[in-house]
Amino acid sequence: MTAGTRPRTAPAPRPSVAATEPYDWEASTAEVAARAGLPPDAVIRFDTNTCPWPGATLDDLAAEPLNEYPDPTYARLTAALARHAAVTPTAITVGAGADEILGLLATAYLAPGDPVVVADPTYSMFGVLSAIAGATVSRVPAPDLRLDRRRMLEAAGRARLTWLCNPNNPTGELLPLEFVGALAAATQGVVVVDEAYHEFCQLTAVPLAVARANVVVVRTLSKAFGLAGARVGYAVAGPAITATLTRVRPPGSISGVSAALAVHALERPDEMRARVRALLQLRARLATEIAVLGLPVREGAGNFLLVGCPPGLAPALAARGLVVRTFPAGSPLQGWMRITVRAAAENARLVEALRASGVSDGR
Numbered sequence: 001m002t003a004g005t006r007p008r009t010a011p012a013p014r015p016s017v018a019a020t021e022p023y024d025w026e027a028s029t030a031e032v033a034a035r036a037g038l039p040p041d042a043v044i045r046f047d048t049n050t051c052p053w054p055g056a057t058l059d060d061l062a063a064e065p066l067n068e069y070p071d072p073t074y075a076r077l078t079a080a081l082a083r084h085a086a087v088t089p090t091a092i093t094v095g096a097g098a099d100e101i102l103g104l105l106a107t108a109y110l111a112p113g114d115p116v117v118v119a120d121p122t123y124s125m126f127g128v129l130s131a132i133a134g135a136t137v138s139r140v141p142a143p144d145l146r147l148d149r150r151r152m153l154e155a156a157g158r159a160r161l162t163w164l165c166n167p168n169n170p171t172g173e174l175l176p177l178e179f180v181g182a183l184a185a186a187t188q189g190v191v192v193v194d195e196a197y198h199e200f201c202q203l204t205a206v207p208l209a210v211a212r213a214n215v216v217v218v219r220t221l222s223k224a225f226g227l228a229g230a231r232v233g234y235a236v237a238g239p240a241i242t243a244t245l246t247r248v249r250p251p252g253s254i255s256g257v258s259a260a261l262a263v264h265a266l267e268r269p270d271e272m273r274a275r276v277r278a279l280l281q282l283r284a285r286l287a288t289e290i291a292v293l294g295l296p297v298r299e300g301a302g303n304f305l306l307v308g309c310p311p312g313l314a315p316a317l318a319a320r321g322l323v324v325r326t327f328p329a330g331s332p333l334q335g336w337m338r339i340t341v342r343a344a345a346e347n348a349r350l351v352e353a354l355r356a357s358g359v360s361d362g363r
Helices: 027-035 076-083 097-109 124-132 149-156 177-186 206-211 239-248 256-266 269-292 313-319 344-357
Strands: 044-046 092-094 116-120 134-139 161-165 190-194 213-219 234-238 305-310 323-324 336-340
Touching: 027 313, 044 336, 044 344, 076 092, 076 234, 076 256, 092 097, 092 239, 097 124, 097 161, 097 190, 097 234, 097 239, 116 124, 116 149, 124 134, 124 161, 134 149, 134 213, 149 161, 149 177, 149 213, 161 177, 177 190, 177 206, 206 213, 206 234, 206 323, 269 305, 269 344, 313 323, 313 344, 323 344
Parallel strands: 044 323, 116 134, 116 161, 161 190, 190 213
Antiparallel strands: 092 234, 213 234, 305 336, 323 336
């Protein structure tokens, strides 16, 4: 084929990929700052559920050989994660953030047409990854933003894979371990329990993942460990799921620097627990201060709050460099905003902005 006869258009992707609604990426801090006419360091991210304090810095590390690939077994990282999760290293699979682990699970277990169950609302990547695989997604509603457990159990019984975020993002709802166990018993499919916010509530399905062949727990070091920029996540599962994840896990997806940062943070659990205690106290204080202003605040078990959001409030906050997570028209969360709990001074700046706006939702 000569250069003149080459196709002028790119080949089409798989139909399921072309039909997938992509993840709704947050605007960058630089973009937010430019729109508001502010310097980037004046922007505060209340929309990403990250920790206001880093769990480790590059200054904490010895020199890493950047010209070499990291240890493909990630032996030190795996051992440190196993100690934190109170399991054996053979139960651990590491990944570049929890999102890579979720992607590996979708790759390993979903084929076109497979039935998948998710709550509505929940973490949107569950639906995105399922759609990319071509699976058929059933969404179980959450009346008053509380999961309909009976319908979830019924739907899971027919599912190839069930996604469950516990505590749920973005509602903050924490489901009891008994329900998670019932969900696992109700299905022959895989039950994925995303515990990104585990350290803030302490309830965990890890014992179920160890005991039951169809349960896998997925966690991250992005939240309580303050390492969102390092991108380190992991799965806890029995031998069959772990072996399957090992088949599809790419080599070296976690950089050597990220792995070293993760080990440093994991070897200092008291520092993580101190951050969690501080954030829980700040969460309670922030919830009270917002409620006093007349906005409804949902009780939640993560490092964030779900708060009523009258029309025009989020853009007014963004104009001050304060970014909250909002939801589109038609969403079960229309009229709500998710607010990350941040350091005291940052929270105070948000409360003052809310007070200055004169908000009162009236619900």
